[in-house]
Amino acid sequence: MKFGPLNTQWVLKIQRALFDLIFPSQCKICGGVLGAAKWVCKGCLGNTRFISPPYCDCCGIPLSPLFLEVERPLCKECQSRPMYFREARAVALYKGVMRECIHLFKYEKKEALSKPLGELMIESMNDYWGGKSFDLIISVPLHPARKRERGFNQAELLARAIKEHLALPLDIHSLRRIKPTTSQTTLNRRERLQNVKGAFQAKDKSAFFKKKILLIDDLFTTGATIDECSRIMIEAGAQEVYALTLARTV
Ligand SMILES: [Zn+2]
Ligand SMILES: [Zn+2]
Structure with a gap:
């Protein structure tokens, strides 16, 4: 049997796994003591860059x-x-510690981060929308094939963490992604809008009727995805859509 050269990604993965075995309780960002936290310490999470006024009202x-x-x-x-x-609205800008946290959470599958990150989103909600009430939480859906590939939908995990703090129902079935959109990272604004067009569908329109929706996702880039999801829900009769993401680009 012949073995090809080891894929560098695998080497990195193995290195990470060994590191986790040897130093299980170190913060992945600063290397400090984790305490009760998982993967990222409280100090680092507190150092994510928050967004302060003035910002676009929309x-x-x-x-x-x-x-x-x-x-x-x-x-x-x-x-x-x-x-x-x-x-x-977003908790922080997509840079520094927040960017690292999202990478750990999404691509290195540190799912346990959804809890502390969800808590940051709750804090942000209070700052931005204290006193505002919602009827329903919706997470931006992944295409089933993509979800299978990743093993989870990051937006849904965040929404679940948020739901624990708010007495609100979370609906993960009524909004569906029917088109497996290609990665948006290399696309400009116009291409992104085109890319998400027709990507979502309301499976059950009555679920949105006259509802004030809290829409959850991990990242806001051009807003094309958030806007397309909002369009589907508004056209299905939703009263208003407010979107909250962990981070946004500028
Ligand atoms: Zn740390
Ligand atoms: Zn704006």
């Missing part, structure tokens, strides 16, 4: 300090194209 993108005095500041994008969601 999509939540940080704006220049000049907008501080404006009552309802809107970015150029949201001024030129009305969005189906009412407001989209």
